[in-house]
Amino acid sequence: MSVYVVKEGDNVDRIAETAGIPVGELLWANQIEYPYRLAVGQSLLIPEGPAADREQSRRELYSFGYAYPFISRETAEQTLPFLTDLYIFSYGFTEQGTLIPPSSDDTWLIRQAADAGVDPVMVLTPLGADGRFNNNLVTALMEDRRLQERLIWELGRTMTEKGYRGLDIDFEYVRAEDGPAFAEFTGRVRRVLQVFGYPVSVALAPKTSPDQKGLLYEGIDYRLLGEAADRVMLMTYEWGYTYGPPMAVAPLNMVRRVVEYAVSAIPVEKISLGIPNYGYEWPLPYVRGTTKAQSISNREAVARAIDHGVPIRFDETAWSPYLRYWQYGIQHGIWFEDVRSIQGKFDLIREYGLLGAGYWQLMNFFRPNWLLMEEKFRIIRNN
Template sequence: MVIYTVRPGDTLDSIADRYNISANDIAYDNQIPYPYALAIGASLLLADASYTLTSEDILVSDSGRSAYSGGYAYPFISRWVLEQTLPYLTDLFIFSYGFTTEGELIPPTLDDTFMITLAKNYGVAPILTLTPLGPDGMFSNALITQVINNETAKARLIAELVDQVTEREFEGVDVDFEYILAEDRIPFATFVSEVRAAINTLGYPVSVALAPKTSDTQAGVLYEGKDYALLGEAADYVLLMTYEWGYTYGPPMAVAPLNKVREVVEYALTKIPAEKINLGIPNYGYDWTLPFVRGTSKAQSIGNIEAVQIAIAQGVEIQFDTVAQSPFFTYIQDGLTHEVWFEDVRSIHGKFGLVQEYKLRGMSYWQIMRLFRANWLLQEGEFSE
């Protein structure tokens, strides 16, 4: 495989001729719609290319090892998107199950049975994702506190998790709690450990999602309640949520800048064995309207394929930040300036490089609601034994 950057004057046919591959294959693999317009600066994955590479091309090499690959999805995911994605996953994290202050488990509003069934049909483990979402749809640290510090409520929640996993044939539990209070640091780790003990008796693993810390003393409500060392011990494996540097209410920047992601991985490795760490990878980007005004501005979440189509429609060139290892561009519409950051196969290749360099367990995607076919083909190419 080759990662190719589109240059001025390129067409789908000219690229196909240069690399001796099918133009139809390029269009399919990279989800390029008719009439097959290209954005200058866009990255294309070229499978089975045969050509002397230039200095601008990236040759994709097989790492010689397999890796776990998980993806989060809501029950309203398109069945077609799910079927297109499952062949590349080992785990499907079904988002999400909540709970009451009394420890009663709350299933998703929509029926997730088809997701469990489809996952099993593809040999993928369906994972129950547990979240402390309140009635407003936001993470509630008050709910967390009430349950993990109440032995009766905690015991009920764990028992109901066991029942749900057994009855619905889930193959694991993922604990995705955010905004944990600093004083709940140890009780939360104890809760994860107790969930693990119960679910392990069924033969299945328990994972926990970790906010992207870079030190023990990192301040902030996202970080203080997450003890990497304790949670690395408590769970079978962890997910580093290495994304959302660029986010809905923040200033324009890469969603998962590789330099920042590396800092989190290097810190995590001082507390947790590499074989227990999944690297979080975002499957989306953001479109900001400028100027950014904190407290007022709100970026629009967009898909990676959609981002390229915006660049084509606006006739602008896609740039690539070599430090963040992330694509971006700006455009003007209706008199307003926009800035877009997203993921492409170059940025994903950089993240796969971290998994390989540090011999991590694998990757977990937030989220797989939009199909990004080139990502999955790249993953298959880089992690096939």
């Protein structure tokens, strides 16, 4: 497959004719809907042949993503064929070691994943009642061995009853003094759950050095956690985030720095690269402490460019698309992901021989990503 960047005067018929593919195939692969409008600078995936010729294939890439249980059934059904695991977000816990289930019932999603041949993975987080990560809860768990034992027992029981096939530990804002105990806890969970055949993964804040300062990083020891878990995922996104200044969500230059450090501390066969399946839109000018960005899907970002008649630009350093437009006297800035930026991340996975790709989050279906992944990491076609 190749990527084509739309130029002034292009239309879908001309692009398809030049590429030598049916126009319907171009529309389907890129989720272009009637009246088939394009934005200058929009990146399009050019399929290698008719969709019917691309059979489901076994890939060398471990591919997974996080989804809330309130994901639409249609989106789940469209996405599952491209996954090996589905990480269902999330279970919390109390200071008494009792699990707090997701706000929406996860039973149907566990069953749908299993029916599709995809392993449903429970995600454990220390989320408080306000929906934010609570590092006081982490500290309480790290300081009480009996509390850990109760929680681990609850995890095993619930995973077995619900049909989960793995556990992902996503603890953020771990205090520096809790870091060693957190790694020990992760190893303890792994030793218990491996008896039942459940692998344990851990999500890692995007560090570029072992002594990186900041609450997000100091309690996350790459070497210790890499030893403790079966797999890790680098949360290589959220440089551009809700309360931060406008910038790429996952700038490739920074993502590369995280990978370079990670492979120095963790075996590459354990590492998956986190990829955002969304962008952010900021009102401008940005005012620290006041401006709040809104999450936006990759397709919505392109629609904004089309609706407001502005081009999509591409930052060669961050290797990310962005755009700006005016509405009702307010300027807006958007950074998002397209097939060009995602291809850069896939190239990084191949360059370093990483285990796989993990997506935050799967609530919107972006077909070009999955078709590109299928092509780039396919090793055997099914007969």
